Amino acid sequence: MADMMKVLLSAQAAAAVWGEGALLSFSGEETLIHLGATAQQQDALRTIQRAARRLESSGIKRVSLVGEGWDLERRYAFAQGFYAAKGQRELDFGEQSAAQARELEALVKATRWVREVTNGCPEEIYPMSLAESALLLIRGLGGDQVTARITAGEALREAGHIGIWSVGRGSEREPVLLELDYNPTGDRNAPVVAALVGKGITFDSGGYSMKSSDNMLPMKSDMGGAAMVTGALALAISRGLDKRVKLILCCAENLVSGHAFKLGDILTYKNGISVEIQNTDAEGRLVLADGLLAASDSGAAHILDAATLTGAAKTALGRDYNAVFALDEGEQARALAAAKAENEKAWPLPLEPWHVGQLTSAFAELGNVASAEGTAGATTAAAFLSRFVRDEGKGWVHLDLAASYQKSGNELWATGAKGHGLRTIARWLQEVTQ
Amino acid sequence: MNIWLSREFAAPEWGEGALLSHRPDGMVIHLVTASPLLDIQQAARRLCGQGIQKVALCGHWEREQQWAFAQGLQTPKAEVELQWATSSEEDREELEARWLCGRWVREMTNATPEQLGPLELAVEAAAFITELAPDRISHRILKGEALQQAGWVGLYQVGRGSDREPVMLELDYNPTGDRNAPVVAALVGKGITFDSGGYSMKTSQGMLTMKHDMGGAAIVTGALALAILRGLDKRVKLILCCAENLVSGHAYKLGDILTYKNGTTVEIVNTDAEGRLVLADGLQLAGESGAPLIIDAATLTGAAVMALGGRYNALFGLDKGLVSRAMAYSDAEQEPAWPLPLEPWHRQQCPSHYADTANSRPVPGGGPGGASNAAGFLSRFVTNEGQGWLHVDLAACFSENGDNLWAPGANTLGMRTIAHTLLAETRRGA
DSSP states (O other): OTTOEEEEEESSOOOGGGOTTOSEEEETTEEEEEOOTTOOHHHHHHHHHHHHHHHHHTTOOEEEEOSSOOOHHHHHHHHHHSOOSSSOOEEEOOSOOHHHHHHHHHHHHHHHHHHHHHHSOTTTSOHHHHHHHHHHHHHHHHGGGEEEEEEETHHHHHTTOHHHHHHHTTSSSOOEEEEEEEOTTSOTTOOOOEEEEEEEEEEEOOTTSOOOHHHHTTGGGGGHHHHHHHHHHHHHHHTTOOSOEEEEEEEEEEOOSTTOOOTTOEEEOTTSOEEEOSOTTOOHHHHHHHHHHHHHHTTOSEEEEEEOOOHHHHHHHTTTOEEEEOSSHHHHHHHHHHHHHTTOOEEEOOOOGGGGGGSOOSSSSEESSOOSTTOOHHHHHHHHHHTTSSGGGTTEEEEEOTTSEESSOOSSOOSEEOOTTHHHHHHHHHHHHO | OEEEEESSOOOGGGOTTOSEEEETTEEEEEOOSSOHHHHHHHHHHHHHHTTOOEEEEOSOOOHHHHHHHHHHSOOTTSOOEEEOOSOOHHHHHHHHHHHHHHHHHHHHHHSOTTTOOHHHHHHHHHHHHHHHOGGGEEEEEEETHHHHHTTOHHHHHHHTTSSSOOEEEEEEEOTTSOTTOOOOEEEEEEEEEEEOOTTSOOOHHHHTTGGGGGHHHHHHHHHHHHHHHTTOOSOEEEEEEEEEEOOSTTOOOTTOEEEOTTSOEEEOSOTTOOHHHHHHHHHHHHHHTTOSEEEEEEOOOHHHHHHHGGGOEEEEOSOHHHHHHHHHHHHHTTOOEEEOOOOGGGGGSSOOSSSSEESSOSSGGGSTTHHHHHHHHHGGGOSGGGTTEEEEEOTTSEESSOOSSSOSEEOOTTHHHHHHHHHHHHHHHO
């Protein structure tokens, strides 16, 4: 381990020379992270991630975790902080049990995939390449238990996936629906226990309702939902998922062109619902509607969708919590418990059946946005989605991934994708399939 | 209309300190303030505004006085006719050279974006220079996908959103008769024939004048033409980076990362900071030519206009001696210019979390010091640590509404300074 910085945990305070309450102290090739004597596990994880972020940003790129006190969660917290989109790093986790090493490797691998594919520039990550790299990841884990169908371009329209087709038609790179079937049961007719649906907008200019440059800059990350559900399925498979699960990714580029969809257009979905486009930048719900219909058609008893859907969710919760919505309270509670069990942050926001009444249109059954004063943007987005799931939302939960991407880095997170949410989804999947 | 100059005050009935008065056979300009050249240009502007577009200069006029008048007597809607005053052969030749080159610069810059696409600009420029010196010119045009294959990634990416392909013109003026003569200078011009801003879209108001975003290409071409007419006898390259920056289903996007020929990776954080992206290719090509003097000109930043107003062009360089000599040349040519800061650390001013550098700072207009940061970006793509390189941010080359000196649209400010720099610096080296 030559040339590697050794990082140790310490319950002692740092020597006074490092400043009062110092997070880090150094001696030779060793760095001490000072957790404080009374640290709770939650606080310790935060402290460790903060320390890792500070080491990384100070230019230390090769680290080895040594000494007492490291466990699975602490190692993962360090790995989360010891990351940046650019450059190379090397991290040695030290001695672990085989089981722990396996779980940590699965966690790190899934997280890294989510971060890399989300941070990838829009020229490289486009609808078809996103679908293909998701398929490649899951195939690598599930082998021949994985089958998939890719529907692209005009075929989407012919198959009635009008939302994905309309949103993606403005780009020269065609929109794509990936329907992946993970069936480890050996029974072709095994019931689908759960379906994951992800929003995969590989670049979101807003369309004719164009975003400002400042708001458009991070919009390569608008496929974060698709990445997150894919990473979650990967983690769940690594953890031994043995039930049939569908993964559905709704992929498109939302661009402006002479063939893009327009304000005032009306889309009629497979279930007969007509939607007036009142804002082309509320496109995520339009593609998810197709995905949720496909999920419902699969007969899945449980459906989870994840999307970087609204700015309103970030306004409500900051970039620290993912928002959890459901009409089925049990399903919402399950998702929140899953987040807690996995040391991720999630928070419930309101959704009631009457919210859908706020999406009014004079020309169609629904508008794609609620524009009246006093309506809650993240909630009305969820209400829109609720029209496309079966059984009045029983078994369905919606995650608005406010906490998945850091526009500007902070003391815990490097700028870019965080992978924060994939463990929640993986755990939810394990719970509903048990 | 005949025009005379006078050092006398106008008769009192024309008002106190009147600039113009009438006499039976024409008009008189009264030079009674401390800045006679500005007075003459202003008088010409006023005459032009009254609809007078055919003029003969009568009596004694200095060379610069005649040129000041010619600058004011312009309108983008018509071709004016100006008969020079009787003067020396040398003065006459110089004025006619300026008129010829200046008219071309104005016509190109004022042309509508539909008339002048990237290819048209390159072809017009090559034709204009070739006509001046048919035996001494060769040129090469590279466009569309061929740009990407050749590694000119900035030009290709900026131009890919348009149905009209991006174009790089590489023109070789070689009066030496020796095919292997060294290239003593290279001129690089920004030729964005229309700049919508791309996905970082401009407001309609900010976009209205964006047909002139090829002003740098026009100015360097005009400058080379003027230098040739003034007797340039060394080998010089002209490089124009021409593209339309539009929005479409194939346009480049925020978050994209470009890898340039020299290995530099650039994250696009603002598609409206596109000029520097195309110039980066042009500067690298200029560097490959081995030219010890490289001058680029571009309508590059709003920040330069904010800093200097619309009457000065901004000069930048890491080669301080060259910048101060260029200042002296601009004084000699009666073209206002002003140096703005550029230091090696300016190249670090657009940090990126995903690439070596971003193409701007992700705030409107590039934020404080935006013109210097743009110059810092360009400095990543020049040879010899910037020795022998001059960057001109053409804040003064276009006027949206016109004023008391300038007609609406293009003027030629910068052309003479660059022509002068070209001649003086290449003779200096010899």
